[in-house]
Amino acid sequence: MYHFYVKNSCDYICQNDFEKFEVWCEWYDSEETEYIKSKFDSPELFEEFFLKPNEKGQECYYPLLESGSLPYREFMYVACKAQILGKVELTGYVSLVCNEVTSITLWIEGAEIQFLRSERLTADEDNPENLALVANAFSLEQFSEIHYSTNYSDSNGNAINGKLQVVET
Numbered sequence: 001m002y003h004f005y006v007k008n009s010c011d012y013i014c015q016n017d018f019e020k021f022e023v024w025c026e027w028y029d030s031e032e033t034e035y036i037k038s039k040f041d042s043p044e045l046f047e048e049f050f051l052k053p054n055e056k057g058q059e060c061y062y063p064l065l066e067s068g069s070l071p072y073r074e075f076m077y078v079a080c081k082a083q084i085l086g087k088v089e090l091t092g093y094v095s096l097v098c099n100e101v102t103s104i105t106l107w108i109e110g111a112e113i114q115f116l117r118s119e120r121l122t123a124d125e126d127n128p129e130n131l132a133l134v135a136n137a138f139s140l141e142q143f144s145e146i147h148y149s150t151n152y153s154d155s156n157g158n159a160i161n162g163k164l165q166v167v168e169t
Contacts, residue, residue, distance in 0.1 A: 021063030
């Protein structure tokens with residue numbers, strides 16, 4: 001039997017969390033509250049696991065077990081497979097904000113390497129160092145996009161697959 005799982009610590013979700021569940025949501029929107037409450041035996045548990053930690057500034061994450069099409073969530077993280085230059089295959093997760101992929105995080109030898117979509121405000125600051133790190137780790141020439149695939153579609157029925165442009169072209 002499935003027991004509702006909550007992660008509410010100062011830590012963000014990590015590779016170990018994705019080994020348990022492929023899809024995670026960050027509790028943010030009040031529309032998610034009814035869904036979450038329905039998973040608990042009592043309303044007090046929602047207060048204990050979500051409201052109190054949130055008041056302390058802790059992020060609260062919970063997994064979704066839906067297969068195929070995912071419901072709309074403000075912030076969602078979906079396990080993915082990634083490919084760079086058709087040569088290197090990695091695993092990680094894509095971050096979605098309101099159904100839009102905004103970044104990809106890849107796991108390389110236990111480290112989490114995040115790439116922001118190229119038009120994001122801090123992409124010019126963050127991406128070059130991470131691009132060089134990955135290129136050096138796998139003896140790759142420079143690359144500007146990462147292809148990714150998941151087993152899911154968003155709430156509009158669009159497959160969560162594609163490429164993330166990490167450098168303006």
